[in-house]
Structures are given as C-alpha cells and as structure tokens.
Amino acid sequence: MQTILWQGDQAEDIATAAQCLQAGELVAFPTETVYGLGADALNEEAVRKIFIAKDRPVGNPLSVLIYDLHQLAALVCPPSEQARRLMAAFWPGPLTLVLPKVDALPDGLTGGLPTIGVRMPNHPVALDLLKTFGKPIAAPSANMSGKLSPTCAEHVAHDLTGRIAGIIDGGACPVGVESTVLDMTTKPPTILRPGGVSLEAIERLIGPVQIATNSAKAPGLHYKHYTTQAEIILYADTPEKFAAHFDALKQKEKRPFGLLISAETAALLGENLTNIPVRILGYRTQPETLARGLFAALRWFDEQMVEVIYCEHFPDEQIGAALMNRLQQSANRLSTERRKSL
Numbered sequence: 001m002q003t004i005l006w007q008g009d010q011a012e013d014i015a016t017a018a019q020c021l022q023a024g025e026l027v028a029f030p031t032e033t034v035y036g037l038g039a040d041a042l043n044e045e046a047v048r049k050i051f052i053a054k055d056r057p058v059g060n061p062l063s064v065l066i067y068d069l070h071q072l073a074a075l076v077c078p079p080s081e082q083a084r085r086l087m088a089a090f091w092p093g094p095l096t097l098v099l100p101k102v103d104a105l106p107d108g109l110t111g112g113l114p115t116i117g118v119r120m121p122n123h124p125v126a127l128d129l130l131k132t133f134g135k136p137i138a139a140p141s142a143n144m145s146g147k148l149s150p151t152c153a154e155h156v157a158h159d160l161t162g163r164i165a166g167i168i169d170g171g172a173c174p175v176g177v178e179s180t181v182l183d184m185t186t187k188p189p190t191i192l193r194p195g196g197v198s199l200e201a202i203e204r205l206i207g208p209v210q211i212a213t214n215s216a217k218a219p220g221l222h223y224k225h226y227t228t229q230a231e232i233i234l235y236a237d238t239p240e241k242f243a244a245h246f247d248a249l250k251q252k253e254k255r256p257f258g259l260l261i262s263a264e265t266a267a268l269l270g271e272n273l274t275n276i277p278v279r280i281l282g283y284r285t286q287p288e289t290l291a292r293g294l295f296a297a298l299r300w301f302d303e304q305m306v307e308v309i310y311c312e313h314f315p316d317e318q319i320g321a322a323l324m325n326r327l328q329q330s331a332n333r334l335s336t337e338r339r340k341s342l
C-alpha cells in the first residue's frame with residue numbers, strides 16, 4: 001500500500017484524509033499529545049485494520065476521539081456529574097476518560113470490555129479532521145505496538161509507511177507524552193496511565209483519585225511498551241549528583257554510552273560532554289519542556305551506536321510523573337529481559 005503524506009494546513013488534504021476514513025482506511029494525524037492512528041470508530045472492519053497495521057494485541061482496547069460533546073451519546077452512557085466536570089475543565093485536552101459504553105459499539109473497539117476511553121484532543125489539525133469526518137475516530141498512538149509513541153510525522157512514516165493510507169503532517173506534538181487515562185467506573189476514579197493532565201490538577205477538581213497498581217485494571221499495561229535499542233539506566237536525581245559521579249561513570253562504563261539529561265545538568269558537565277552522544281531534553285524547572293522532547297530523543301538514540309543511555313532522574317511532579325513513568329517502563333523492560341537471559 002502506498003502511504004500518502006498530507007499537510008495539516010491544507011483544507012483539501014484534510015478533506016481527502018476524511019474521505020479515506022469514510023472508505024474504511026487508516027489515517028495518521030497529529031494531536032497535542034502524540035500522533036494518532038485513526039479509523040472510523042463505528043466501522044468494525046476499519047477498526048480491525050488498526051490492530052493489523054500496528055500489530056497490536058487484540059485484547060488491548062482502543063480509545064476514541066471526538067470534537068464535540070454531542071458525539072458522546074453514540075459512545076457512552078450519560079456521564080456522571082464528576083465526569084462532566086472533568087470534561088468541562090480539561091477538554092479539549094490530554095485526558096482520556098474511561099466510561100461505561102453503549103451496547104451498540106463494535107466489539108473489537110473495546111476488546112470486549114463494558115467501558116470505552118474517550119477524549120477531545122486539543123490540536124487544530126485533529127479537530128479539523130474530526131469535524132470534517134463528522135464521526136468519532138478510534139485512535140491509538142500511531143506507532144508499531146510496543147515501540148515509542150510518535151511525536152512528529154517522520155516517526156509515523158518510520159513505523160507505518162506501506163501499512164496505512166496516509167499521514168497528515170502537523171509538525172511536532174506540543175505535549176509530547178500521551179494523555180492521562182482516568183477510569184471513571186471505580187470509586188474513587190483510577191489513573192490507569194499518568195499523562196498530559198497531572199494527578200494534582202485532577203485532584204484539585206474532584207478530590208482524591210487512586211493510581212492503578214493492579215495491571216488487570218489497566219489492559220494496556222499488560223503489554224510491553226516504549227522499547228529502545230539501548231539499555232536505559234536511570235542515574236542521579238539531581239544535576240549536582242550527576243556531575244559529581246560522572247568522572248567515575250566514564251571510567252567504569254566500557255560500553256558505548258549516551259546521556260539523556262536536563263539543560264541544568266549539561267551546564268554543570270560543560271566540556272566533559274565532548275564526544276559523547278547527548279540529548280538535552282529541557283529544563284528541570286519547566287517539566288513540560290522535558291516531556292515534549294522525550295520520544296524524539298529516545299528514537300534518536302535508536303540511530304546512534306550506543307548500548308546504554310544514562311538518563312537523569314527527572315522530578316516526577318506534574319507532567320514529570322508521565323515522563324518518569326515512560327522512562328521507567330523503558331528501563332524496566334530491558335533489565336527484566338537481561339535478567340532472564342543471564
């Protein structure tokens with residue numbers, strides 16, 4: 001299959017992409033979090049194509065994007081007062097709400113669950129496509145299953161060229177990590193995945209929520225995620241510690257390595273960084289700058305000849321919780337695999 005590249009600011013390209021969705025094809029497009037891989041949510045056959053294109057395990061449910069609250073009625077039972085307050089405060093935005101679904105949805109969409117995740121994205125191209133298409137769009141992240149989520153059109157092309165009808169290029173995603181997934185069917189509600197809306201912001205609005213510890217509650221957490229070529233080692237939790245231990249690390253580490261650090265740590269390391277592959281994510285004092293560049297940096301390291309990435313332990317408040325969650329999953333996976341092979 002030939003994969004067409006469209007431009008997000010061209011009305012005729014959006015119209016063509018919407019026609020492809022109508023014809024049951026798959027279209028990747030930008031959202032404020034990461035690029036999504038879209039299909040007509042109410043077309044069983046189109047939904048099935050998502051699982052094939054991404055090589056996604058069939059039990060992992062898809063979430064659905066809408067552009068207007070009037071679209072909810074086709075997807076979910078009337079939302080609770082609490083859910084409506086969250087929608088009013090955070091939509092459009094990076095919050096997926098898991099709600100009881102209506103009966104008439106394709107089974108493949110929700111992996112047989114009685115619930116469905118819904119979100120209104122805050123990105124002009126996503127909203128334009130949703131309005132032009134007029135119906136809800138099922139949209140997981142537009143990467144091969146188990147890999148890093150894409151934050152620009154090139155990442156999508158790398159993973160899915162030849163497997164989908166087209167990609168709408170809307171530049172880099174401003175948030176850079178996926179949405180927070182909040183299960184509204186438990187009391188209190190449960191964060192299944194930390195993301196673009198922080199725990200603190202949610203609790204300020206609706207009071208205490210719990211964080212999923214049992215992966216049975218969070219189907220997506222059963223599967224491996226965020227895999228990188230190199231091993232990731234989370235290193236020091238302050239720039240000062242990173243800099244203080246760096247000479248010893250250089251002596252000890254015999255494998256080719258890279259560094260994933262903040263601007264504050266880079267400033268302390270100075271010329272010590274010469275000849276080492278380094279990605280500076282942003283400022284510890286501005287966690288949104290750290291999150292924005294994470295997946296692009298990890299994909300960049302996949303192209304480098306490094307066997308290990310020493311990654312600063314970033315503050316895990318606000319969106320930093322999502323950032324550290326993704327890094328910890330990348331780091332854990334390799335250490336688990338390594339342990340098995342020893």
Ligand code: TXA
Binds near residue numbers: 180
């Ligand atoms: O920011 C995002 O959420 C992006 C953009 C494209 O919207 N989408 C995204 O989709 O990250 P995906 O499929 O890669 O991740 C959605 C997560 C998965 O872990 C899935 O298991 C979980 O949400 N999920 C979806 N529906 C669910 C449901 N009914 N119950 C529990 N978890 C659900």
Ligand code: MG
Binds near residue numbers: 140141149
């Ligand atoms: Mg994903």
